[in-house]
Every structure is written in C-alpha cells, then in structure tokens.
Amino acid sequence: MSFTHQPGSDPKLHLIRIQRWTPAPGSASLGEVKISVIIPAFNEERLLVPTLAHINAARSAFAARGFASELIVCDNNSTDRTAEMARAAGARVVFEPVNQIARARNTGAAVASGDWLLFIDADSHPTAELFAAVVEQIQSGKCLAGGSTIRLEGNHQLANFVTGVWNWQSRSRRWLAGSFIFCEAAAFRKLGGFNPELFVGEELDLTTRLQGLARESGREIVILHRHPLLTSARKVRLYSTWEHLRFLVRVATNREATFRDREACYAWYDGRR
Numbered sequence: 127m128s129f130t131h132q133p134g135s136d137p138k139l140h141l142i143r144i145q146r147w148t149p150a151p152g153s154a155s156l157g158e159v160k161i162s163v164i165i166p167a168f169n170e171e172r173l174l175v176p177t178l179a180h181i182n183a184a185r186s187a188f189a190a191r192g193f194a195s196e197l198i199v200c201d202n203n204s205t206d207r208t209a210e211m212a213r214a215a216g217a218r219v220v221f222e223p224v225n226q227i228a229r230a231r232n233t234g235a236a237v238a239s240g241d242w243l244l245f246i247d248a249d250s251h252p253t254a255e256l257f258a259a260v261v262e263q264i265q266s267g268k269c270l271a272g273g274s275t276i277r278l279e280g281n282h283q284l285a286n287f288v289t290g291v292w293n294w295q296s297r298s299r300r301w302l303a304g305s306f307i308f309c310e311a312a313a314f315r316k317l318g319g320f321n322p323e324l325f326v327g328e329e330l331d332l333t334t335r336l337q338g339l340a341r342e343s344g345r346e347i348v349i350l351h352r353h354p355l356l357t358s359a360r361k362v363r364l365y366s367t368w369e370h371l372r373f374l375v376r377v378a379t380n381r382e383a384t385f386r387d388r389e390a391c392y393a394w395y396d397g398r399r
Contacts, residue, residue: 159264160194162240162311166222166230168202169399170248171211173358178215180251187257191265199248200234202226227304227394228320228328235311235319243314247305249358250276256353260308263348270345271309271336273302278359285362293351300337300347304329306355313339326394327385364398 163181167174181197188195199212203225212219222233231245242264246252256274263269275293278285295301307329317335320328333347340347361370373393376384384390 158192158194159242160196160240161188161242161244161260161264161308162235162238163195163197163244163246164231164234164238165197165199165212165217165246165248166202166227166234167199167204167208167212167248168225168230169204169206169397170208171204171206172399173249173360174199174208175211175215177246177248177251178212178217180253181246182215184252184254184257187254188261191258191261193261193264194240196238196240198234198238200230202230224322225395226322226325226388228322228324231328232319232322235314238311241311242308243311244308245304245306246355247357249360250305251356252306253353253356256306256350256355259350259353263308263350268346269348270313270340270343271302271307272348272350273308274306275349275351275354276303276305276357277354278362279356280359280362282359282362284367285359293354297349297351300333300349302329302333302336302347302349303355305357307332309336324385325388325391327381360399361393365393369393 163185165174165177165181170177178197178199185195185197197215197217199209199217199219200222201209201212201219202222209219209221218237220233220237222230235243244260260272263272273296275296276289278289292303296303313336317332317339319332321331324331337347339345369392373384373390376390388395
C-alpha cells in the first residue's frame, strides 16, 4: 500500500514500512513488552501539561504489570512552548514540519521503539484503569488493535448526545476514535501508518485497514468501555453550531473530498485553541 505525500516533504517521515509481518498471538509472554505512548501536539501549551501529568500517572499501570513504556510528543510545527513543556514532563520530543495530524502521528511512530503503539490526543486524560485494560488486551494474545469510548468534560447536552451516538457506533462497528488508539507496532507498520493525504478521518481509514488485517490473522479489534477516556470539549466552546453543521453537511455530501481538504477541516487546523 502506498500513499501520496506532499511535494517537498520527506515520505520517510510519514510512512513506516516493514517487508513482512507475522501475527504474534500471545507475544506478551515472550518477555518484557514495551508500549510507546505517542501524542501529536500543535500549539498545545495550555492543555498539554495536564494531559502529560495524567498520562505519566496512568503509566504506573504498565509498570505494575511488568510492561515498559516511553512517552513521545510530536511537535507539529507549534509556535508556542509545546515542545519545551513536553520535554519538562519527561517526553521525547520529535518535530513534524507539515501541520497535519496523520503526519504528526506517523512521525512519532517512526521513532517509537515499543512493541505496541498507543496514540492519545493532547487534550485527553486517560486513567490508570484504562491503561490496565489495554495491558489485559495485549496479554490476551487475541487483540490486534483497540480503542476506547470517550466522554466530554463539562455539561454539553447536544455534544454529549452526539458523543453517545459515536460511542454506540464505535462499540458496534469497532470504530477507533483518534483520541485513543492502541495497536501492535508491526501491524501499524505493515499497513503504512496513517494516511497522510487525509486531514481528518485518518483514524477511520486506519480502522478499516486494521479490521481487514485482523480478519486475515484471526485477531480482534476491541473497544474498551468500562473506563471511558475523558477528552476536552473545546471544539464545542470554540466553534458555533452553524460551523459544526456546515462541516457535517460537507461530509454528508462528499466525505472523501472533505477529509482531503485542509480548509474544510477548519476545526482542526485554523489555530483556535
């Protein structure tokens, strides 16, 4: 599988490949397993510090079960103190010059040394219980990849309803929310990572390919739901109902073109924080 990269960019930063991939059920029993936690971040100095504090606290669940872990933040061409704050929290910081979520995640994954990759958004707060559930899935030997249901901070009636619908669809269809995705590193590399042609929806594209690989290898895609991921409701605060509806109408009429159009994906890229 190949993706078209932007002119002038180095495709090695965005696509990760291996020649062969062999499913490894039960691989967690073969020795110490390492999980690479990867966070894409663009101008996140306000929200990144509490996120990293929650992640570092939750990583105790890995250590308690004999798993190693590392923390990687991909600075996606920030103009604030994102990189400085990430380093202060003990993260390894890498730089991705092209401001695009898929590319930032791929660049973080390119330097990861873990057997498993765990992608978390810079405005999300996982718990030790959620990380422990990830370990349980890895140790089962059946899981190829997984995600989590989510809950929004605050009380936003309409947004909470939409989130509930998403969670139902996620559990029934095994859709992975971009704010929390874990998968076997070899499988991620086999598939070439996130599609760098997509400005949003890259997690659904990866989900589809992971589901195919899971069927091929007899593995599973799981959605954890007992300890939902708490994530920021900032898009609810920063964008009007009309702006959200305008985006949804564009997705309904031409999803593929919308996901490939940076300007259409303004809620992710126009800089409002």
